[in-house]
Amino acid sequence: MSEEPVPARLLSAATRLFAERGFDRTSVQEIVAAAGVTKGAMYHYFGSKDDLLHEIYGRVLRLQTEQLEKVVASGEPVSARLHAAASDVVVSSIDNLDDTTIFFQSMHQLSPSKRKAVRADRRRYHVLFRSLIEEGQRDGVFRTDKPADIVVDFFFGSVHHLAVWYRSDGRLSAQEVGTHYADLLVDSLRP
Amino acid sequence: MSEEPVPARLLSAATRLFAERGFDRTSVQEIVAAAGVTKGAMYHYFGSKDDLLHEIYGRVLRLQTEQLEKVVASGEPVSARLHAAASDVVVSSIDNLDDTTIFFQSMHQLSPSKRKAVRADRRRYHVLFRSLIEEGQRDGVFRTDKPADIVVDFFFGSVHHLAVWYRSDGRLSAQEVGTHYADLLVDSLRP
Amino acid sequence: MSEEPVPARLLSAATRLFAERGFDRTSVQEIVAAAGVTKGAMYHYFGSKDDLLHEIYGRVLRLQTEQLEKVVASGEPVSARLHAAASDVVVSSIDNLDDTTIFFQSMHQLSPSKRKAVRADRRRYHVLFRSLIEEGQRDGVFRTDKPADIVVDFFFGSVHHLAVWYRSDGRLSAQEVGTHYADLLVDSLRP
Amino acid sequence: MSEEPVPARLLSAATRLFAERGFDRTSVQEIVAAAGVTKGAMYHYFGSKDDLLHEIYGRVLRLQTEQLEKVVASGEPVSARLHAAASDVVVSSIDNLDDTTIFFQSMHQLSPSKRKAVRADRRRYHVLFRSLIEEGQRDGVFRTDKPADIVVDFFFGSVHHLAVWYRSDGRLSAQEVGTHYADLLVDSLRP
DNA sequence: AATGAATGAGAATTCATTCAT
DNA sequence: CATGAATGAATTCTCATTCAT
Numbered sequence: 001m002s003e004e005p006v007p008a009r010l011l012s013a014a015t016r017l018f019a020e021r022g023f024d025r026t027s028v029q030e031i032v033a034a035a036g037v038t039k040g041a042m043y044h045y046f047g048s049k050d051d052l053l054h055e056i057y058g059r060v061l062r063l064q065t066e067q068l069e070k071v072v073a074s075g076e077p078v079s080a081r082l083h084a085a086a087s088d089v090v091v092s093s094i095d096n097l098d099d100t101t102i103f104f105q106s107m108h109q110l111s112p113s114k115r116k117a118v119r120a121d122r123r124r125y126h127v128l129f130r131s132l133i134e135e136g137q138r139d140g141v142f143r144t145d146k147p148a149d150i151v152v153d154f155f156f157g158s159v160h161h162l163a164v165w166y167r168s169d170g171r172l173s174a175q176e177v178g179t180h181y182a183d184l185l186v187d188s189l190r191p
Numbered sequence: 192m193s194e195e196p197v198p199a200r201l202l203s204a205a206t207r208l209f210a211e212r213g214f215d216r217t218s219v220q221e222i223v224a225a226a227g228v229t230k231g232a233m234y235h236y237f238g239s240k241d242d243l244l245h246e247i248y249g250r251v252l253r254l255q256t257e258q259l260e261k262v263v264a265s266g267e268p269v270s271a272r273l274h275a276a277a278s279d280v281v282v283s284s285i286d287n288l289d290d291t292t293i294f295f296q297s298m299h300q301l302s303p304s305k306r307k308a309v310r311a312d313r314r315r316y317h318v319l320f321r322s323l324i325e326e327g328q329r330d331g332v333f334r335t336d337k338p339a340d341i342v343v344d345f346f347f348g349s350v351h352h353l354a355v356w357y358r359s360d361g362r363l364s365a366q367e368v369g370t371h372y373a374d375l376l377v378d379s380l381r382p
Numbered sequence: 383m384s385e386e387p388v389p390a391r392l393l394s395a396a397t398r399l400f401a402e403r404g405f406d407r408t409s410v411q412e413i414v415a416a417a418g419v420t421k422g423a424m425y426h427y428f429g430s431k432d433d434l435l436h437e438i439y440g441r442v443l444r445l446q447t448e449q450l451e452k453v454v455a456s457g458e459p460v461s462a463r464l465h466a467a468a469s470d471v472v473v474s475s476i477d478n479l480d481d482t483t484i485f486f487q488s489m490h491q492l493s494p495s496k497r498k499a500v501r502a503d504r505r506r507y508h509v510l511f512r513s514l515i516e517e518g519q520r521d522g523v524f525r526t527d528k529p530a531d532i533v534v535d536f537f538f539g540s541v542h543h544l545a546v547w548y549r550s551d552g553r554l555s556a557q558e559v560g561t562h563y564a565d566l567l568v569d570s571l572r573p
Numbered sequence: 574m575s576e577e578p579v580p581a582r583l584l585s586a587a588t589r590l591f592a593e594r595g596f597d598r599t600s601v602q603e604i605v606a607a608a609g610v611t612k613g614a615m616y617h618y619f620g621s622k623d624d625l626l627h628e629i630y631g632r633v634l635r636l637q638t639e640q641l642e643k644v645v646a647s648g649e650p651v652s653a654r655l656h657a658a659a660s661d662v663v664v665s666s667i668d669n670l671d672d673t674t675i676f677f678q679s680m681h682q683l684s685p686s687k688r689k690a691v692r693a694d695r696r697r698y699h700v701l702f703r704s705l706i707e708e709g710q711r712d713g714v715f716r717t718d719k720p721a722d723i724v725v726d727f728f729f730g731s732v733h734h735l736a737v738w739y740r741s742d743g744r745l746s747a748q749e750v751g752t753h754y755a756d757l758l759v760d761s762l763r764p
Numbered sequence: 765a766a767t768g769a770a771t772g773a774g775a776a777t778t779c780a781t782t783c784a785t
Numbered sequence: 786c787a788t789g790a791a792t793g794a795a796t797t798c799t800c801a802t803t804c805a806t
Contacts, residue, residue, distance in 0.1 A: 022299055024215035028801060040767050049801065105296045108213055150371050153356050154349045161348025180341050188379030219776060231792050404681055406597035410780060422788050431780065487678050490595055532753050539734025540727045547726050562723050570761035601797060613771050
């Protein structure tokens, strides 16, 4: 049917199905049927169903980390960089809403060792984002009475939650939501 | 074994296990074993595993809605009422972290009809909370360039996310987190 | 609700449900709910679900045997008596189609000892009916090249089968079917 | 164990057990044990226990319809063709007494959609058989005061009932019973 | 690289029956 | 007479994974 290579087809079928029904409610049989291949083929490319999920996480994390690194390294004032980082992550979360849904509700279904790996990657992202806030606090641009950690968790809760309420056919574009969220974050940090 | 009635024992065993391992990864067998009863007893009181989850949701929603209604009806200035409402929901989410965990990751495992019922209850809560923001916007106390809906979703994402990062043996008490979150919310709404 | 005594209510609820869904597909819970009583009440009057079925069989068998005895003992010529007997059993099978359905498809669900008892009663009925044919054969009214046993089984197959195809809203009345069946039987025996 | 392929082994184990104990009283576990395979293997080939039953019905219906079509198409006089058709169906019902037993007592345990399919097949058989009677009625060979439909139902009741009383170690061979039944049918139709 | 038959462990649910009250 | 909580065994079906080909 498709010209895409088998592993990519499996990954996108799995992404769609995991987001739709959840990891546990999606059978390997359904994934391979949606990808138009057989079970044998899947187990040829991926060691387990778990591996598929892990690979999906990996893809998202790499993408978002790259984006964030670019923004952090730009020469803009810290306030503008935080605004851009926040807005970017919202837009990309909305653009990949299936990935966001999975992220937000399937982490605990990974095997412990893979969960640990994902958390470590996530941690790096978190630390990088936090460093922006800390920089602003040192520079006197952001308030200092809120621990930077708390602020990061506060904001990323909102981002993960997008998958719950955002509808692409709704009133607001991804960019508009990104701007609103970034405004709320940056303004909440005014000293 | 215990003096508590069977349904309550089942409900608390289920709450703990659903939070620990997720709804799909928890078997009815495990629940009844933890509650010290037989499967037949469980099906005597609850029509299905799904019912158990639905009941847990119902309990949380009733509790939080009651709290919110009290705060909304108090005579305080709107800004203080929003701060109290936000702080309260954070504290009660932390006090019942198992319920929060379940809420945030198992809703999509409810049967469609029950999911609809829960969403309707949730909606009422959301509307009530939103009305506080709208009131502040009308009174000129809060900025008007952010739709109240977006602000509510922004904030409740953060609240649901608490279950992901909050540890009761950590640095901050529930009350402290509540204050931080409420401050961030209210300050982000300064005109 | 009803003024009828509890055992009769149970029996008629069970008859209807067994005919509708079969013995194994009908739960005791459904029977007692349909009769408007509780399980305890049922077990007060009937020793088991099996007992209910046995009682239903008993009722039908007593009724049909009484009818047959009357016809056999009438002073009519044997050919008329066989015709009447055949027609009567068809009419009464149609009048009690639920009983007939149960008879025809649930005998093997009785416990072995009860099945034996029912078969013995059935046997008496069979022997009595057969005696009419044998009498006709001795008198030269009926052909003698067909064993009377075979003829009885041939005919009662047709009767049991009524439950499969007869519809009370159909073209033919019970009496008409009775006449047709009796004609076919008696005419098939012409020497 | 056996050289026969798995699906055939399952089918014959199921046939035997369904006839012995009835569909509802036979567990999938018993079937796969008798066939010497695992449950997983059964569900690999058959979608459900119901499918097994449906397949058994299909086999019988195809066989009997083929036989009947041959007889109907032969050049014999209609009376001889009806006699042969009747006799054949008796003999083949006795030769496959397990199938006949199942047919006669388990149809109502099929799922509604499958029951409909079986009934449609059965209907075609019925229509074909009836056409023989109608032909004889048009030709003046058979009486016309009995609807052909009624006659067919009358006769097939007798045939289904064979499973209830026929014993292969009894007095009469399948062929003898076939002849008796066919004689009774054809003679009952004499004008 | 890919197939598809087969496994085996475990899932949720049902149900006739008992028994203390 | 009647209740309804509780039992415990059985039931159908699902599924990730393996492996010979």
